[in-house]
Amino acid sequence: MNTPQDSSLGREVAYPSQYDAGLLFPIPRAAGRAEIGVADDALPFIGHDRWQAYELSWLDARGKPCVATATFTVPCDSPHLVESKSLKLYLNSLNSERFNSDEAARERIAIDLSARAGADVAVALGLPEMVEAEAGESIDAQDIEISDYGPPNPSYLSSDQAQIVEELLFSHLLKSNCPVTGQPDWGSVVLAYRGPRIERTGLLRYLVSFREHAGFHEQCVERIFQDILTFCQPSQLSVEAHYTRRGGLDINPWRATPGTESPIALREVRQ
Template identity: 70%
Template sequence: MNTPQDSSLGREVAYPSQYDPALLFPIPRRGAREQIGLDEAALPFVGHDRWQAYELSWLDRRGKPRIAVATIGVPCTSPNLIESKSFKLYLNSLNSTRFDDDEAARQRMVIDLSACAGAGVTVQFGVPPLVEEGEGESLDERDVAIDRYGPPAPEYLSADADAVVTETLGSALLKSNCPVTGQPDWASVSIRYHGPKIDRDGLLRYLVSYREHAEFHEQCVERIFSEISQRCRPEWLEVEARYTRRGGLDINPWRASPGIAQPARTVRDLRQ
């Protein structure tokens, strides 16, 4: 019988780089229920375990990242619960996996999670807003092929010196890794500038090239600011990244040209 002591919980484990459903660790419900006098065949309640996954991503057919917020329902009548750390590792094993479409990714999760729980598990996707309302143009639905996920590739950055604009561009596809633990760091990034018009496809490819890069949040934002400044030559620039919570903390590094007022917005976005 699997027990929590047999799982990866509390142990140092390398974060997966390839899809692996074997990471999921089932723990039978029977033992704990017997301790409190519950009969598996005649439970005095109905219910489910509802999981909310805010750090879920995979690749489309052309290698561009996709993101979603998933709601997962595990029926309380399933013979097994799903151990939490194994669940997190499994979800992160999807990061480099290509699916034909979003439904194929969802169905893969349904199959794998149901096999672990020993009963039918439901999975629903909600796609978070790629750019918050009023915050500019999202890059994330651009039809581009991507095949570079690290190290950061500033050579993708370029701008049209004949078209000077003031605009805000955003992406929810920024991901890097903690240089200490290897854990994935997820963020939405906002880039506001005045100057030569930045090439959208190149900027998106550049941001996605951080996907396997290991650097602290603050350092990533400073690198993005510096490399856009050097390659695109804006008259002024500000870059803000809103990272998802870890241990109850979210961090939102902001770097801007001198004289730019700091952002007034302090509320969390959906994934935070």
């Protein structure tokens, strides 16, 4: 049956490792409307249900993770609504799915949601943004092939001892998993350092190798700090992660070499 009691809501459910549109659980609107004397074929109102998704990710054709925010607009005259936990599980089932383009991912989501709602669902994607982008450099746009999603692999890290620089780098592609619940944890990493120039391709591959790692937010940041300090040998280093919310809380661990000034508290769009 398609009642809330038949859905995954309130039940312990393992997070999916493969794409599965069947996770989406439609619930007929008619039952709830009958309770208030409204018939589906004679609605006294117009409207829609707008969903904002902040934890959306997939892989590109070469295996590099992509992240985005998304807005889903479900018309109120659709015969079904989609139960929220099932939507969360469905979105997480996309984490290891490959798409040739952002548009292909958007189209797939729109098709799946429309099929369950019984009407056309509009889907719009947005790219993550961070205030630091004006002063720093994103390493996410590199056109590279990635196939290593864990455990964390510091052997990717290297630096050019002949080039001494001071710069700020950031990536929105950090993902790990809660060691207790298995829930995915999403974050952006801000790396400020002085020392030998860090090689970008290896740094990105290293951060992506956390994708299936089980570790608390604070532990992941400390591991990143220690690995970069060991393998890249900067004289000064600051690592901060902006994690998305869990239960109304977002965690932003910061670790740095002694004497480093604390970073300004900033929020990125997925938070």
